[in-house]
Amino acid sequence: MRHTTTVLLAALLLAATTGCGSSSDDGKPEAKPSASATPSVDPLVKFTKSVDEAQLESYATGVPAFQDLEVFPPEWCKALDEGHSVEWMLGDGGLYPIGQDWGTKKADAYQLVLLGVRAYCPKQAAAVTDELKALGEY
Template identity: 75%
Template sequence: MRRTATALLLLAVLTACGSNSDDKPTAKPSASATQSVDPLVKFTSAVDDAQLKSYATGIPAYQDLGAFPPQWCKALDVGHSVEWMLGDGGLYPIGQDWGTEKSDAYQLVLLGTRAYCPEHVGAVTDELKAAGEY
């Protein structure tokens, strides 16, 4: 079920890019151009691959879970810690009908940081190591 949800999400993102409706050939990207992956696809794929205990019966909807990483990045941008985000910051990954174990929440923050704001990965990793969570 996890793989199906991730595959459907990836398909939805790829088809959202649209197609060229006229018969003119499209220009190929230059060798120096790099294709970027939507951070939501990267994040949900990483969550699926992580096989977190909290989501053994199914990963929360991507709209619900995917709302957290951009907020985590904003908090990291202004200097907040992971502990603050998951505590007083009110950014603990939980929904009305789903929850996340604390150890999995730490891993989610790291996965979200890798996908959305990789410039903070070092700080998040260092904090989690210091707390014994990585």
């Protein structure tokens, strides 16, 4: 399963970094990106890669498919924007990372939330880190 995730991650990275070229028949030169421009990384790619690299105990037999995981970080960011805590999200908020055929241990869920926040809403990462420290989970 980890191999499948790695292959999917590689495909996403390739798709994100390569573009389709087109020729222009209007006589105008084709615009070229600035050499100083920093390529942005799709948050899903960043999140999936960080989950794979974290080697969470919950996923020792294989990381859930990115389609199963990708639904959580945007919802976590939305909940944080609304003023909710990580504890609320993983409890009453119903945003605990679990699927029909996979689960996540609580300690790993805290780490997963932090990885998702770092990828999708990095401005919230410091607050999440502070909360996890206060809970003794970081």
